[in-house]
Amino acid sequence: MAYDLINEVVTTKKTTQDNRSDSTSPTLQFVNELHVADEVRAFVDTVSPDHPALIVQQSKVDDAYDLLTGALSPAVCFYAVKANPAPAVLRTLAAKGSCFDVASRGEIDLCLSLGITADRLSYGAPVKRPSSIAYAHDMGITLFTSDCEADIRALATNAPGARIMIRIAVESVGAEWPLSRKFGCPTERAVMLAQLAKELGLIPVGISFHVGSQQTNLDAWDKAFARARALFDDAAASGIHFTLLNLGGGMPAHSSSLAPNIAAYGQGVMARLSAHFPDRMPNLMFEPGRAMVAEAGVIAATVILVAEAEDREGDHRWVYLDIGRYSGLAETLEESIRYPMIVDGRDGDLQPSVMAGPSCDSTDTLYEKTPYPLPADIQAGDRVWILAAGAYTASYSSVNFNGYEPLETFVI
Ligand SMILES: Cc1ncc(COP(=O)(O)O)c(C=O)c1O
Incomplete structure (x- = not known):
């Protein structure tokens, strides 16, 4: 019953891009559905934070x-x-x-x-x-x-x-x-x-x-x-x-x-x-x-490294963000909460990628069991918007793990 209620909404929101996407990758749906509000983009452009920031509308x-x-x-x-x-x-x-x-x-x-x-x-x-x-x-x-x-x-x-x-x-x-x-x-x-x-x-x-x-x-x-x-x-x-x-x-x-x-x-x-x-x-x-x-908040994060599959054991490349489990994304523990994300300026094919945070701790891995479909041409420096992130992110963020600053919140 619950899933019917919810899928009803997901179905009605499908876009043309969703329809051509691979139905075995449910994440494709939301990557294409969601967007970052102009107000949020304008704010981030103006403030231009050099660290991840949570913007709450x-x-x-x-x-x-x-x-x-x-x-x-x-x-x-x-x-x-x-x-x-x-x-x-x-x-x-x-x-x-x-x-x-x-x-x-x-x-x-x-x-x-x-x-x-x-x-x-x-x-x-x-x-x-x-x-x-x-x-x-x-x-x-x-x-x-x-x-x-x-x-x-x-x-x-x-x-x-x-x-x-x-x-x-x-x-x-x-x-x-x-x-x-x-x-x-x-x-x-x-x-x-x-x-x-x-x-x-x-x-x-x-x-x-x-x-x-x-x-x-x-x-x-x-x-x-x-x-x-x-x-x-x-x-x-x-x-x-x-x-x-x-x-x-x-x-x-x-x-x-x-x-x-x-x-x-x-x-x-x-x-x-x-x-x-x-x-x-x-x-x-x-x-x-x-x-x-949750839905009032968007995290502006940045890719800091892409390690190709050949550089790692396993089948997938690793994409490292400047935010991780200890700096705001605690609820990725056991991959429980899977945040919708948008990568700016890349609309090529999607490639399953392991996602991880920046710290020197292997538990600071966000999605590995179920790799995340990210644009194949994603690169260091790309802006990644983590959506529906207004809950249990900043309040969970450690104060200084590995020297990374706690997630800063801006309410606009
Ligand atoms: C006592 C209590 N009430 C309410 C909440 C909020 O729950 P949710 O974020 O799922 O709405 C929590 C979450 O830990 C809680 O411990």
């Missing part, structure tokens, strides 16, 4: 907020700050009326420093320093997520009276960047944790989950909603009345050849939700990260 963040909140209405949006914490992005979203999901004291301070009040913050990270819980409480944050006994006890000590969502583990099959194994209690444990929270003076308000980031499979939502519904009933039977369901993040952005239609995706999610809560809909919140900012 504020207007696109604005549009994504409207699209997402419309698609998942009436759920209240808590933007996941970790996806892109650039102050201008947060200010744009704050002005739109967004609330924010924060993961640490650093993110709390960032939001507060921008005038975002504590009542618009939810501390959604299940792993928290006790001192950070106390700090959040002192700053006025009252909404937290928890998924284990020790954290509930730490919350009771450091944030007495706080409202708690219990995060459950759900399946993340279909997600390009799964999150569930690290967090979330087993479903059977959730009511017990809610009871414990209540006994310790906290207020258990509901359930949260994360279906995995870049989740293109609507069945994952269906399964998560089924679990949540069962827990609302089980909790009620034991005297705890949950009122809040937190859908987490997971809404996809453009990646590889998938160009999701968020409106259709949202409809699919909400239809499944209604099917599980036909009688009474709880209050809803969601925490989009990727889908809010």
